[in-house]
Amino acid sequence: MLGRSTESGPPMSFLEPLIEPLSAADTPLASDPSAPQLLRHLRSRIYDFANSLDIEDTLNATLATLMRDLRTEAAAVFLFNQQQSELVCHGCAGPLDLRGIHVPLGEGIIGQSLAQRRIQIVRDIRQTPAFYMPMNLDTKGYSPRSLLCAPLLVQDQALGAIELFNKLPSPGNPEGFFDDLDAQLLDILAAAAALAIRNATMAHDLVRSETLRRELQLARGIQERFLPPFNPADPIVGLNQAAKNVSGDFYDYQRLSDGRYAFNLGDVSGKGMDAAILMARAHSLYHCLAKTQHSPAAILRTLNEELCEHAMGGLFVTMIGGLYDPQSGTIVLANAGHLPALCRARDGTFTRYGASALPLGILSGLDIEEQRFTLAQGSLYLYTDGLSEGLARVRQPDGTVSNMANDDRDSGMDSLEQLIDRLAPLPREQRLRQLAQEASQLDYSFDDLTVLLVEKPQA
Amino acid sequence: MQANTTSEANYDLLTLSGEVDLHYSPQLRESILGSLKAGKPLLVDMGQINYIDSSGIASLVEGFQAAKSAKLGYGLLNVSGPAMQVLTLTRLDKIFAIYTSADQFAATLPA
Incomplete structure (x- = not known):
């Protein structure tokens, strides 16, 4: 019996046989095993398991x-x-x-x-x-x-x-x-x-986590391919940094056959894969519609109806659509629930172009107005809250970062205008990188960060 | 974020405080939909919120859509300055019923 066997005999006498080769996995345990037999068997079983x-x-x-x-x-x-x-x-x-x-x-x-x-x-x-x-x-x-x-x-x-x-x-x-x-x-x-x-x-x-990580990387790679390729001759440049592997922010622009440029920038509520999938849908629909429909408000209205057809668990898209004519310098903007676009004139004055309608995907039948102005030698900035809020965050004495500077969201836009002013002399690509870097300095990883700049390229 | 639901005479009162961000928005969503799925009108007290991000707003929007679909009363109470700024910037202040007293909300409910 087990109790008796383990108590009998000097310990060394049954440690010796333990170094013998392991028993075969299907060797049954004797009905009344001795202590050495039992220990060998248990050792074998541990390896089997x-x-x-x-x-x-x-x-x-x-x-x-x-x-x-x-x-x-x-x-x-x-x-x-x-x-x-x-x-x-x-x-x-x-x-x-x-x-x-x-x-x-x-x-x-x-x-x-x-x-x-x-x-x-x-x-x-x-x-x-x-x-x-x-x-x-x-x-x-x-x-x-x-x-x-x-x-x-x-x-x-x-x-x-x-x-x-x-x-x-x-x-x-x-x-x-x-x-x-x-x-x-x-x-x-x-x-x-x-x-x-x-x-x-x-x-x-571990395997599942690694598989998921690779899939997220693939998804991020696909998202990056949505972004238009940089062309120094284009009057539009953009930058997108994802807080996680995939982003709910997006921007896009394309040169139309008549020489004008259709552009947009959007932000899906929330983050993660659900936001990324909705981002892909909104991005693709706008890109496709913009080829034939040249009214940003009309495109956003159509997009809204498409998004409203399927309930998305409260998810919505804030978005600005625009059209830029490099010949005349005219810009047409339509803003559905997004942060105000900032236009900096050459003399340093700013104009904000706020939302005229709800975000997309909440209620059908949106009435979206268009705003028209001439850009001339100025610069138009479209951005997501990762940029403006990043500038408003405050690092506390204990090292933590609070979300907002003392309850004032406007402070983010004020700070952004000051920063844009300070960086104005820089070439546009370098300016965008610097904007993102300064907003990231505290901790931009709270949110995705996207910025789009419409400005005539320097000769 | 702190979220506390109390049962009033003919509706639920969800009181929020602190920061509502991506970390807490699933909890907010659960609290909102919990009341609405139980067939209770819901008033969300936002007087103590000092920050809300888009994921938190999405939870409020989902509540708005669920309440509309179930024909239940749904409103926001005492929306704090920071939360109101977000609602105004996004124009969502045009769709939410916003109250300054719980009695105002209660008066809109069927007797």
């Missing part, structure tokens, strides 16, 4: 091994879902299929085993009201008689639990009931299995 970093392989190996070593008819492994506070069966062996069964923590034998962090042994299930068997479960005629459960724990982290059903009947145990020795053996094997399951889970999470 940890043989794969695939979570499914690990669970299957665990079940097969436990059924063989403890001579049981069936076994199931449940993993703990911390958010739902329940155990979910992820693997079974033997005639009973419990896969997909949910057991609330603390309920039933297995739920109690994990909640109480200890082995549960039930010699006779029929006399145990706590046994949890879902009413709609098709057991295909199999009836559990005896039950043994062990929690899967690593330090104090709950990973799940193992459940074993019915010992194989033997002459000395015709009913197939579990006993205390089975419980001790399962206790040891469950600890080794828990480590292997945690390793496999961590490996799985």
Whole structure:
């Protein structure tokens, strides 16, 4: 018996055999193992459990091994879902299929085993009201008689639990009931299995995280290809920095067949993949519509109707559409819920062109007005709140950065105008980079940052 | 952000304070939709908000759309200066029902 064997003989006498080659994975445990036999066997099992970093392989190996070593008819492994506070069966062996069964923590034998962090042994299930068997479960005629459960724990982290059903009947145990020795053996094997399951889970999470990172990188690459290529001859330049991998900000411009330029800049509420997908939709629609429709307000109205057709969980797009004629210097702007465009005249005076309508995607039937003016030798700046708010952020004495300078959002635009004034002598590409850099100085990673500049290129 | 929902006679009152940004907007969304899905009109007290970003505004907009669809009362109360600036800049002050007292909102609800 286990208790006696481990206490008999000098320790060194059974450490020696441990360096022997590992036993084959399917070698059964002797019915009354000596201490050296048992230790060799456990050592072998620890290697067996940890043989794969695939979570499914690990669970299957665990079940097969436990059924063989403890001579049981069936076994199931449940993993703990911390958010739902329940155990979910992820693997079974033997005639009973419990896969997909949910057991609330603390309920039933297995739920109690994990909640109480200890082995549960039930010699006779029929006399145990706590046994949890879902009413709609098709057991295909199999009836559990005896039950043994062990929690899967690593330090104090709950990973799940193992459940074993019915010992194989033997002459000395015709009913197939579990006993205390089975419980001790399962206790040891469950600890080794828990480590292997945690390793496999961590490996799985790592792979998934790396896959997600690569997918985000690909998505960001596609977003970057949406941006128009820089051409020094164009009167428009832009800059976009994503706070995360993907951006909800966008800008675009294109030279039309008559020599005018259609341009736009927008910001999708929120960040992340949902904002990025909506950004892609808004960007593509505007780009396509602008080829044939030369009224920015009409394009925004059409775009709004398209976006309103599908509920987007509160997501909306603030956007400025524009048309620039380099020959006459005329600009036409339409602003749907976006921050005011800033026009700096050559003499340093600023004019703000604010929103005349709601953001896009909230209500159909928007009435959007157009604003017309002549740019002449001036500069028109369109930007997202990552730029204006970045300039309004304040670093506190404790090192943290507050979102706004003392409740005054206008201070962001005031600061932006001052900065634009200061940077005015710089060439336009360098000016945009410097604008972004100064707004980023505190911590622009709060938000995406995008800026578009309409200005005649210097000769 | 702190968000606290209390049940008034015939509507829910959601009181917000602090900064509503991307980190907290899912919680705000859950609070708003929780009341509306339970069939309760909702008044959102924004008097103690010192910052709200576009994701927070999106949660308010989703509430507006859900309330409109369910024909439930939905309003904003005591909108603070910083929040009002955002609503004004985006023109969203034109669609939200904005109140300066809870009694005003309660008076719009069916008896």
